[in-house]
Amino acid sequence: MKKIIFFCLLLLATLLASCSKEEHEAFGTIYGVVSDNESGTPIGNATVVLSPGGITKMTGSDGLFEFLDVSPQQYTITVQKAGYQTNRKTVTAVVDEKIEANITLMIQSK
Numbered sequence: 001m002k003k004i005i006f007f008c009l010l011l012l013a014t015l016l017a018s019c020s021k022e023e024h025e026a027f028g029t030i031y032g033v034v035s036d037n038e039s040g041t042p043i044g045n046a047t048v049v050l051s052p053g054g055i056t057k058m059t060g061s062d063g064l065f066e067f068l069d070v071s072p073q074q075y076t077i078t079v080q081k082a083g084y085q086t087n088r089k090t091v092t093a094v095v096d097e098k099i100e101a102n103i104t105l106m107i108q109s110k
Contacts, residue, residue: 028093031066032101034059034079043105046081079103 034046042063049056050067052075057065070093077089084105091101 026072026095027069028072028095029066029068029098030070030075030077030091030093030101031064031098032077032103033063034065034081034103034105035063037104037106043081043084046079046084046105048103049078049080051076051078077101077103079105081105083108 030050034043034048035041036043042059042061044059044061044063046059046063046065047056048059048065050070052073053070055067057067059065072093072095074090074092077091078086079088080086085108087103087105089101089103091099093099
């Protein structure tokens with residue numbers, strides 16, 4: 001009888017412990033460098049838009065951009081800079097991973 005009561009209490013404690021665990025949302029990071037297609041020179045002050053979500057970042061003078069804490073899903077990155085053709089890239093964010101998404105821009109034809 002004592003074994004049955006002990007077993008029931010142990011089972012109940014296990015069930016309660018599993019119900020009280022906090023669920024944590026997990027995110028990923030998307031980062032990269034925007035550079036000139038021909039020279040490979042980083043492009044600063046380029047506009048980088050992450051969709052869905054419409055989050056906009058500007059590249060630094062080193063061409064770097066970074067989107068932190070993005071939900072795991074597929075995104076389109078659109079990059080624009082005056083004098084260059086717009087370029088897009090599709091990437092998939094993964095939980096607890098940093099996804100590199102380097103993008104090149106071509107000088108706009110006149």
